[in-house]
Amino acid sequence: MDTDHLERARPNQSEADRAGRCPGDQQSLIELPFWPGDDSTLVTGINDRGEVVGTSMNVRVEDELFGVPVLWTVRGRTICALPELPARVFGVNKPGQIVGHSDLFLPTVYGVGWSRR
Numbered sequence: 001m002d003t004d005h006l007e008r009a010r011p012n013q014s015e016a017d018r019a020g021r022c023p024g025d026q027q028s029l030i031e032l033p034f035w036p037g038d039d040s041t042l043v044t045g046i047n048d049r050g051e052v053v054g055t056s057m058n059v060r061v062e063d064e065l066f067g068v069p070v071l072w073t074v075r076g077r078t079i080c081a082l083p084e085l086p087a088r089v090f091g092v093n094k095p096g097q098i099v100g101h102s103d104l105f106l107p108t109v110y111g112v113g114w115s116r117r
Contacts, residue, residue, distance in 0.1 A: 033079050035068045042067070045091035045098075050074035053082075053089045053098050069100060071114075087112050 032041055035056035043054040052074055057067030069082040069089040082089065087102040098114040 032072050047092045048094050051092050053092045082114050
């Protein structure tokens with residue numbers, strides 16, 4: 001990734017500050033926690049409310065196809081597993097509806113969704 005423009009745009013910033021901020025943005029990056037026992041995450045969607053969806057996994061045991069589908073609330077820095085179904089998560093809209101798919105019953109793949117109650 002070419003970062004020369006970042007160096008020129010803010011030459012007085014420390015290396016740590018440049019690594020944790022987006023150019024022109026006043027908000028810091030937030031590290032998302034792993035699901036207990038996992039060591040890696042794959043983010044696949046974020047909405048305007050700061051909710052992030054993706055997969056948490058233990059790369060020594062599984063890959064992103066078999067991890068736990070999760071929802072992070074960025075402001076609260078919390079993680080929760082999406083209920084009941086092994087699935088891959090693809091996105092979350094502003095109201096918090098989450099979409100993905102499950103291949104639990106191969107060869108058929110089903111679209112799945114989660115929403116608030």
